[in-house]
Amino acid sequence: MFWSIARxxxxxxxxxxxxxxxxLLTAVLIFTSFFIMHRDYKQRLSDYHLIKPKPDEPIxxxxxxxxxxxxxxxxxxxxxxxxxxxxxVDVRAGQESGNIIFSFFSAPDFIYIVRVVLSLVALLFGxxxxxxxxxxxxxxxxxxxPLSRAKVLSGKWMGNFLSLAIPFLxxxxxxxxxxxxxxxxxxxxGDLFRLAVILFISLIYIALFLSLGILISTLxxxxxxxxxxxxxxxxxxxxxxxxxxxxxxRQIVDIPSVRALSEKREQIWTREVLLIYEDKDRIAHFQxxxxxxxxxxxxYRNKFSRxxxxxxxxxxxxxxxxxxxxxxxxxxxxxxxxxxxKRDIIRYKNNIFQDVVINKKEYPAFNYRxxxxxxxxxQGALFDSAWLIFxxxxxxxLSYFAFVRYDVR
Amino acid sequence: MLGTIIKKELLNNIFxxxxxxxxxxxxxxxxxxxxxxxxxxxxxxDDYSRRQREIENYLGKYAHFNRINNVxxxxxxxVPFYSLIRGLSSDVNIRExxxxxxxxxxxxxxxxxxxxILLSLIALLFSYDSIxxxxxxxxxxxxxxxKFSRSKIIxxxxxxxxxxxxxxxxxxxxxxxxxxxxxxxxxxxxxxxxAFGLIxxxxxxxxxxxxxxxxxxxxxxxxxxASIMTSLFVWVLLxxxxxxxxxxxxxxxxxxxSRIKIGREVDRLQDVERDELGRRLAGEKRREIYKKYPFxxxxxxxxxxxxxxxxxxxxxxxxxxxxQEVGKAWNEANRxxxxxxSIIENDLTRKExxxxxLAAYISMISPLSDFTYLATDISSTGIRSQEHFxxxxxxxxxxxxxxxxxxxxxxxxxxxxxxxxNTPVDVSDMPRFQYKxxxxxxxxxxxxxxxxxxxxxxFIFFIAAYFSFVKYDVR
Numbered sequence: 036m037f038w039s040i041a042r043x044x045x046x047x048x049x050x051x052x053x054x055x056x057x058x059l060l061t062a063v064l065i066f067t068s069f070f071i072m073h074r075d076y077k078q079r080l081s082d083y084h085l086i087k088p089k090p091d092e093p094i095x096x097x098x099x100x101x102x103x104x105x106x107x108x109x110x111x112x113x114x115x116x117x118x119x120x121x122x123x124v125d126v127r128a129g130q131e132s133g134n135i136i137f138s139f140f141s142a143p144d145f146i147y148i149v150r151v152v153l154s155l156v157a158l159l160f161g162x163x164x165x166x167x168x169x170x171x172x173x174x175x176x177x178x179x180x181p182l183s184r185a186k187v188l189s190g191k192w193m194g195n196f197l198s199l200a201i202p203f204l205x206x207x208x209x210x211x212x213x214x215x216x217x218x219x220x221x222x223x224x225g226d227l228f229r230l231a232v233i234l235f236i237s238l239i240y241i242a243l244f245l246s247l248g249i250l251i252s253t254l255x256x257x258x259x260x261x262x263x264x265x266x267x268x269x270x271x272x273x274x275x276x277x278x279x280x281x282x283x284x285r286q287i288v289d290i291p292s293v294r295a296l297s298e299k300r301e302q303i304w305t306r307e308v309l310l311i312y313e314d315k316d317r318i319a320h321f322q323x324x325x326x327x328x329x330x331x332x333x334x335y336r337n338k339f340s341r342x343x344x345x346x347x348x349x350x351x352x353x354x355x356x357x358x359x360x361x362x363x364x365x366x367x368x369x370x371x372x373x374x375x376x377k378r379d380i381i382r383y384k385n386n387i388f389q390d391v392v393i394n395k396k397e398y399p400a401f402n403y404r405x406x407x408x409x410x411x412x413x414q415g416a417l418f419d420s421a422w423l424i425f426x427x428x429x430x431x432x433l434s435y436f437a438f439v440r441y442d443v444r
Numbered sequence: 445m446l447g448t449i450i451k452k453e454l455l456n457n458i459f460x461x462x463x464x465x466x467x468x469x470x471x472x473x474x475x476x477x478x479x480x481x482x483x484x485x486x487x488x489x490d491d492y493s494r495r496q497r498e499i500e501n502y503l504g505k506y507a508h509f510n511r512i513n514n515v516x517x518x519x520x521x522x523v524p525f526y527s528l529i530r531g532l533s534s535d536v537n538i539r540e541x542x543x544x545x546x547x548x549x550x551x552x553x554x555x556x557x558x559x560x561i562l563l564s565l566i567a568l569l570f571s572y573d574s575i576x577x578x579x580x581x582x583x584x585x586x587x588x589x590x591k592f593s594r595s596k597i598i599x600x601x602x603x604x605x606x607x608x609x610x611x612x613x614x615x616x617x618x619x620x621x622x623x624x625x626x627x628x629x630x631x632x633x634x635x636x637x638x639a640f641g642l643i644x645x646x647x648x649x650x651x652x653x654x655x656x657x658x659x660x661x662x663x664x665x666x667x668x669x670a671s672i673m674t675s676l677f678v679w680v681l682l683x684x685x686x687x688x689x690x691x692x693x694x695x696x697x698x699x700x701x702s703r704i705k706i707g708r709e710v711d712r713l714q715d716v717e718r719d720e721l722g723r724r725l726a727g728e729k730r731r732e733i734y735k736k737y738p739f740x741x742x743x744x745x746x747x748x749x750x751x752x753x754x755x756x757x758x759x760x761x762x763x764x765x766x767x768q769e770v771g772k773a774w775n776e777a778n779r780x781x782x783x784x785x786s787i788i789e790n791d792l793t794r795k796e797x798x799x800x801x802l803a804a805y806i807s808m809i810s811p812l813s814d815f816t817y818l819a820t821d822i823s824s825t826g827i828r829s830q831e832h833f834x835x836x837x838x839x840x841x842x843x844x845x846x847x848x849x850x851x852x853x854x855x856x857x858x859x860x861x862x863x864x865x866n867t868p869v870d871v872s873d874m875p876r877f878q879y880k881x882x883x884x885x886x887x888x889x890x891x892x893x894x895x896x897x898x899x900x901x902x903f904i905f906f907i908a909a910y911f912s913f914v915k916y917d918v919r
Binding site for chain 2: 052053056057059060064067071072074075078082085086108109111112115116117118123124126127128129130131132133134135136137138139140141142143147151152155159163257258259260262263264266267270271274275277278279280281282283285286291292293294295296297298299301302304305306308309310312332335339342343346350356359363369370373377380
């Protein structure tokens with residue numbers, strides 16, 4: 036019985052205008068996104084080959100991450116050129132910092148499409164599941180058969196989930212296969228595994244919004260009311276909470292602005308330049324610059340970690356934030372990974388200062404190893420995925436309770 | 445007759461469930477957003493004054509001309525409009541080691557977001573069934589069996605719908621403004637109110653645009669469930685996709701040379717290569733002067749030299765000439781290398797500007813970008829205000845340059861033997877940078893094109909809605 040309801044849902048979806056529009060939209064968006072982000076990646080890769088440091092240069096640059104085609108995240112910030120000098124780290128930013136329009140809108144990567152568009156699409160599949168059938172009168176007919184309400188609901192859920200997930204997976208895989216044909220891009224088996232995990236979490240995310248749609252549908256009598264409520268919840272959960280949460284956290288954690296920090300650095304450096312001319316012991320002053328800046332940096336890093344932690348916890352009220360945290364970290368373009376990279380660069384700088392400026396050795400090369408998946412999961416991605424699954428179950432359970440008491444007449 | 449239809453639309457909307465939800469949603473989101481943004485603005489003001497104090501403090505103790513430019517470089521103070529619109533103000537600072545990744549992952553939300561995303565969504569939610577919904581209910585037939593002309597019906601629908609929906613938006617904004625006004629730390633001047641009025645005008649245009657679009661889509665469909673699908677489809681493309689694609693498309697179409705590579709090259713030209721050239725030119729000059737005044741060549745220690753300058757006027761004159769000529773040689777080296785660097789830099793800037801312009805033009809297809817540029821430019825938080833800031837910072841730079849030249853000359857006069865770059869100086873008479881917003885009229889003129897695009901879109905969608913409704917089969 037369960038499968039016959041699921042089958043009925045799939046068939047009725049296949050024939051609907053809604054399905055046509057949604058699949059068209061998904062396909063167009065995913066292909067466009069893959070195409071654009073692929074080109075963007077290739078440009079950044081060729082830029083990397085131009086700026087790759089020679090062995091005797093104390094410069095830390097990592098190549099762009101191939102997974103940034105799907106999850107751009109902070110890859111632009113991570114692939115900057117960090118040039119070590121006696122006073123610290125000079126940073127040069129890549130192409131995007133030369134075009135201000137980039138800072139107005141977020142990157143249209145795969146994860147953006149899933150986060151914003153597919154969540155909306157999943158709601159559109161769920162919003163009229165119960166209320167529409169009631170309006171049409173088919174709900175009465177269905178329940179006149181020897182069918183448990185639990186089966187009706189789970190059959191509906193499964194049917195809709197499959198009719199959403201299968202085309203989505205097909206389109207994504209097709210787009211991905213087209214990418215693989217490009218000989219310039221190399222995905223390691225680790226990357227492929229990470230991509231599979233990201234795809235799996237995306238499916239959970241879609242399931243979450245489908246369940247939310249069905250839940251609201253069982254709580255309202257009219258489909259028109261259900262869609263209005265859902266779109267508002269969607270706007271709040273996808274845009275408002277994650278973005279206001281970070282601002283709210285900033286109000287609680289007292290952290291100097293980036294600008295204040297860089298001004299402070301200039302002041303330290305300029306002060307020591309003056310003092311060098313007064314007593315001529317250069318190395319001692321370089322050491323002071325180095326120590327003072329490190330102190331500043333450490334203090335800032337500590338405050339910043341507190342800010343991140345707090346804002347993460349506030350934002351997690353919305354499962355959308357959890358989704359973003361999980362996928363960006365898994366792709367290696369998230370806040371945690373960027374932090375690790377920066378800590379590595381500071382370590383590299385300190386080594387250079389010790390070995391080259393003081394002990395006069397040769398410059399070591401910079402190497403960065405991304406965190407392993409198990410580390411990423413332990414450091415938060417596991418919690419975030421579990422949190423998503425919790426919401427799916429919660430919404431489904433709530434819609435079950437609401438549906439059991441639903442007046443089908 | 446038009447009045448009757450408008451009244452009917454008004455009542456119809458006001459008593460609907462979706463109107464109630466919209467109202468509650470607006471009040472919650474607008475007040476929470478403005479509340480948090482206002483607090484954040486106050487925090488930014490504090491941060492700014494703390495930074496200025498630290499700079500003053502520093503200048504009191506360690507001012508010298510070698511690197512003073514880097515310490516006193518002007519920065520833009522927060523503008524009072526930050527409690528409504530953020531624009532490009534978020535502190536990402538990709539050029540610093542401690543850049544802030546949070547705004548990249550979660551962009552800020554502000555009034556621009558509320559208008560561009562929520563208001564457009566609401567406009568479509570109320571208009572998607574305005575024609576086909578009435579057809580489904582059967583009321584459209586009844587309405588047309590009266591002596592109504594179709595043009596009056598569609599005009600009445602659009603006016604009525606806009607009037608009702610603008611109300612919750614304006615009402616929630618008034619509450620938000622109260623929050624701003626009651627905060628003693630936020631002071632709005634006359635121009636800010638003018639700017640606010642213009643932004644409200646822009647948001648009304650933006651809203652009617654989407655309302656007309658919704659009515660147009662509705663009059664192309666015969667069932668409301670199909671109409672909402674098409675509406676959301678168009679909405680996703682216009683609002684969520686085109687703006688975000690635009691900078692990427694521009695960067696593919698108009699490539700720019702590698703920024704990092706050019707940056708390194710420019711630094712090399714003005715650092716290592718400049719030093720080589722400067723040393724060579726200064727050496728040549730020094731040899732010339734030594735030929736003229738052979739007594740300068742004696743290796744004197746600093747103390748001996750100072751003594752001799754004080755005692756021997758001829759030596760003083762010759763020594764001054766030497767320092768001046770060597771200084772000129774270094775200036776010459778600086779100029780040559782600066783010219784070389786500016787050729788590649790200007791080329792990069794020109795290409796980047798062309799790419800940026802193309803990106804802006806592509807994104808202007810979407811009303812979202814038009815409104816975003818309009819609101820950020822008028823509120824002094826957008827591209828235009830950054831350019832304006834660059835201009836006044838440049839003007840201040842010239843004033844500062846004059847000041848520092850005079851100051852250096854006077855230092856030299858006091859003690860010709862001193863290293864004027866690395867001597868502590870009293871800079872309490874230094875001209876301080878003062879930020880002044882661009883006049884409102886200039887900002888308005890700059891954003892006229894965005895207003896025009898919004899009006900043209902309104903016009904197109906209205907005409908389209910009108911013609912499809914005239915041909916609509918109401919049966």
